[in-house]
Amino acid sequence: MSAIADVLVLGGGPAGVVVARGLAAHGLDVLLLTRRRRPAAFEGLAGRALDGLRHAGCVHALAAVGVEIRRDAEWNGAAFGGNREWITDRPRFDAALERDAADAGVRVLGARAGHVEHRADGWHVGVAGAPQAAGWRARFLVEARGRAAPRQPLLQGPPTTALARRYRLPAGRPAASAIDTFDAGWAWFAGDGSEAVLQFFLDTAPALPGRSTLAAHHAALLGRVPALAARLAGATPLGEVHARQAQTLLSDDLVSPSHLRLGDAAFAIDPLSGHGVFEAVGAGLAAVAVINTLLRRPQQAAAAMAFHRERVAGDGLRKARIGRDFYALERRWPQAPFWAARSRWPDAEPAHAPAAAGAARIVRRPVSRDGFIVEDAVVVTAEQPRGVWQVAGVPLVPLWQAWRGAAGGPGFVAGYAERLGVAPAAVHAALAWLRAHAPVAAGD
Ligand SMILES: Cc1cc2nc3c(=O)[nH]c(=O)nc-3n(C[C@H](O)[C@H](O)[C@H](O)COP(=O)(O)OP(=O)(O)OC[C@H]3O[C@@H](n4cnc5c(N)ncnc54)[C@H](O)[C@@H]3O)c2cc1C
Known part of the structure; x- marks a missing residue:
C-alpha cells in the first residue's frame, strides 16, 4: 500500500478538483487520482461556471478559460437565444485545474484508478495495470471520474454520441460559436479565432460506422449543416474524428456514510444545456459540506445524505424535463427518431410545478x-x-x-x-x- 489519506478523490475534472480543494481547506488530507485522457476539444463555459470557479478559488483554471463570445443558435429554423459563453480548450483547462488542486495542498497523482473496493479498514483503490499491492487507502472515497465512472444508471436518456473534429482556421477569422439542427441531430461549431471544433450530436443507434470511416461520416454530416460548414471554408482538419458518449445519465448509489458520487459521475447532463462544467463546479462546492459532515458529525449523516440525494436526483429529473421541452421546440421533424425520442424523454410531467x-x-x-x-x-x-x-x-x-x-x-x-x-x-x-x-x- 503506497499511500493513505482521509479522502481519495478519483478524477481531476472540475467536480473532483473543486471538492478536493474545499476538503483540503477544512484540514483533511486529500489525495486526487487522475489521468488526463480527454481528446483535444473545445467546450463553451457558461458565465455561471466562471463564477463558481472564482468562488472555489481556481485561479489557474480561470486563467485557462478562453475567449468570450455570443453564441448564434438556429433552432426550429429561427435565430434563438444569444447566450454568452467562453470557448475553452478542455485539455488546457484540465491541466490548470490540477495546478489549482496542488496549490490547495491536495496530493495530485497522475495515474489511472483500477480496482475499487470497500473493506473494514476503508476504501482500497488499485493502480490500473500495476501489481495488486500498489494502490491507495482512504476513509472516504469521492467518485468523480466523469462519464468514465462505472455506474448503475437510475435514469438514462436516449443513447447519444458526439462526433467531433478539430480544424486549423485561416488567419483573420473571429472567435465564434453557433448551433444548428437537422433531421438526425444537432451540431455545434466553436472557434477561438485560430482553431475550431465542429461537433455533431446523433443517435448512437443504429450503429455508427467503424473508427476508420468516422472521418468520411463526419464530412458527410457537414453537408447537413451548410451554415456551420461555411464557417469552415479554407480550414484544415487536425487529427482524427473523436466519438464521445453524450447521453444523459443519472446514477444510482449517490452517497453512503463513506462515499459520494459527484459531477458527471452522478448526473451527466445533456451537453445541449451547455452547463456541464457549471453543474460540476456547483456539485463540487456543495459536496464539501456533505463530506465534512459525514466525516466529522456522523450523527448528522442522514441529513447530509438526504441533502446530496435531493440535490442530484431531484434536480436531475427536473433538468432532464427542461431539456425535453427545449428539444420539443424544434418542430420540423417530429417523426424523426432523434427528435421524437428526446422531445418525450423522460416523461410527460411538467418541468416545474405550476x-x-x-x-x-x-x-x-x-x-x-x-x-x-x-x-x-x-x-x-x-x-x-x-x-x-x-x-x-x-x-x-x-x-x-x-x-x-x-x-x-x-x-x-x-x-x-x-x-x-x-x-x-x-x-x-x-x-x-x-x-x-x-x-x-x-x-x-
Ligand atoms: C460531447 C460533449 C460536449 C460537452 N460540451 C460541453 C460544453 O460545451 N460546456 C460545458 O459546460 N460542458 C460540456 N460538456 C460536459 C462537461 O464535459 C462535463 O459535464 C464536465 O466536464 C463534468 O465534470 P466532471 O468533473 O464531473 O468530469 P470530467 O470533467 O469528465 O472529469 C473526470 C476526470 O476523471 C478522469 N478519469 C477518468 N477515468 C479515470 C480513472 N480510471 N482514473 C483516474 N482518473 C480518471 C478523466 O480523465 C477526467 O480528467 C460536454 C460533454 C460532452 C460529452
Missing part, C-alpha cells in the same frame, strides 16, 4: 451552513422545490417571523440589519423576496 400549485411553504430541510449540513427552516416554492434558506446572506424564515411579529414597523429594516451585521440593502432584498412569495408555515 406557480399556482400552492403557496410557498415553510418546512424543515437539510441546508448547508458554515461548512456542515444541518436541518433548518427553508421556504419551498414551485420553482425552488429544494427550498431557499437565505437571500443576500439573510436567513429567510427568522426574518419573516420577526417582520410579521413587528408588523414591519418603522426602523425594522435598519434594526434587523444591525443585529445581523449586514447591510440594510440585504435585508430589503430578502424581504422583497419574502413579500413576493408570502410563505405560510404549518399551522398558519
Whole structure:
C-alpha cells in the first residue's frame, strides 16, 4: 500500500478538483487520482461556471478559460437565444485545474484508478495495470471520474454520441460559436479565432460506422449543416474524428456514510444545456459540506445524505424535463427518431410545478451552513422545490417571523440589519423576496 489519506478523490475534472480543494481547506488530507485522457476539444463555459470557479478559488483554471463570445443558435429554423459563453480548450483547462488542486495542498497523482473496493479498514483503490499491492487507502472515497465512472444508471436518456473534429482556421477569422439542427441531430461549431471544433450530436443507434470511416461520416454530416460548414471554408482538419458518449445519465448509489458520487459521475447532463462544467463546479462546492459532515458529525449523516440525494436526483429529473421541452421546440421533424425520442424523454410531467400549485411553504430541510449540513427552516416554492434558506446572506424564515411579529414597523429594516451585521440593502432584498412569495408555515 503506497499511500493513505482521509479522502481519495478519483478524477481531476472540475467536480473532483473543486471538492478536493474545499476538503483540503477544512484540514483533511486529500489525495486526487487522475489521468488526463480527454481528446483535444473545445467546450463553451457558461458565465455561471466562471463564477463558481472564482468562488472555489481556481485561479489557474480561470486563467485557462478562453475567449468570450455570443453564441448564434438556429433552432426550429429561427435565430434563438444569444447566450454568452467562453470557448475553452478542455485539455488546457484540465491541466490548470490540477495546478489549482496542488496549490490547495491536495496530493495530485497522475495515474489511472483500477480496482475499487470497500473493506473494514476503508476504501482500497488499485493502480490500473500495476501489481495488486500498489494502490491507495482512504476513509472516504469521492467518485468523480466523469462519464468514465462505472455506474448503475437510475435514469438514462436516449443513447447519444458526439462526433467531433478539430480544424486549423485561416488567419483573420473571429472567435465564434453557433448551433444548428437537422433531421438526425444537432451540431455545434466553436472557434477561438485560430482553431475550431465542429461537433455533431446523433443517435448512437443504429450503429455508427467503424473508427476508420468516422472521418468520411463526419464530412458527410457537414453537408447537413451548410451554415456551420461555411464557417469552415479554407480550414484544415487536425487529427482524427473523436466519438464521445453524450447521453444523459443519472446514477444510482449517490452517497453512503463513506462515499459520494459527484459531477458527471452522478448526473451527466445533456451537453445541449451547455452547463456541464457549471453543474460540476456547483456539485463540487456543495459536496464539501456533505463530506465534512459525514466525516466529522456522523450523527448528522442522514441529513447530509438526504441533502446530496435531493440535490442530484431531484434536480436531475427536473433538468432532464427542461431539456425535453427545449428539444420539443424544434418542430420540423417530429417523426424523426432523434427528435421524437428526446422531445418525450423522460416523461410527460411538467418541468416545474405550476406557480399556482400552492403557496410557498415553510418546512424543515437539510441546508448547508458554515461548512456542515444541518436541518433548518427553508421556504419551498414551485420553482425552488429544494427550498431557499437565505437571500443576500439573510436567513429567510427568522426574518419573516420577526417582520410579521413587528408588523414591519418603522426602523425594522435598519434594526434587523444591525443585529445581523449586514447591510440594510440585504435585508430589503430578502424581504422583497419574502413579500413576493408570502410563505405560510404549518399551522398558519
Ligand atoms: C460531447 C460533449 C460536449 C460537452 N460540451 C460541453 C460544453 O460545451 N460546456 C460545458 O459546460 N460542458 C460540456 N460538456 C460536459 C462537461 O464535459 C462535463 O459535464 C464536465 O466536464 C463534468 O465534470 P466532471 O468533473 O464531473 O468530469 P470530467 O470533467 O469528465 O472529469 C473526470 C476526470 O476523471 C478522469 N478519469 C477518468 N477515468 C479515470 C480513472 N480510471 N482514473 C483516474 N482518473 C480518471 C478523466 O480523465 C477526467 O480528467 C460536454 C460533454 C460532452 C460529452
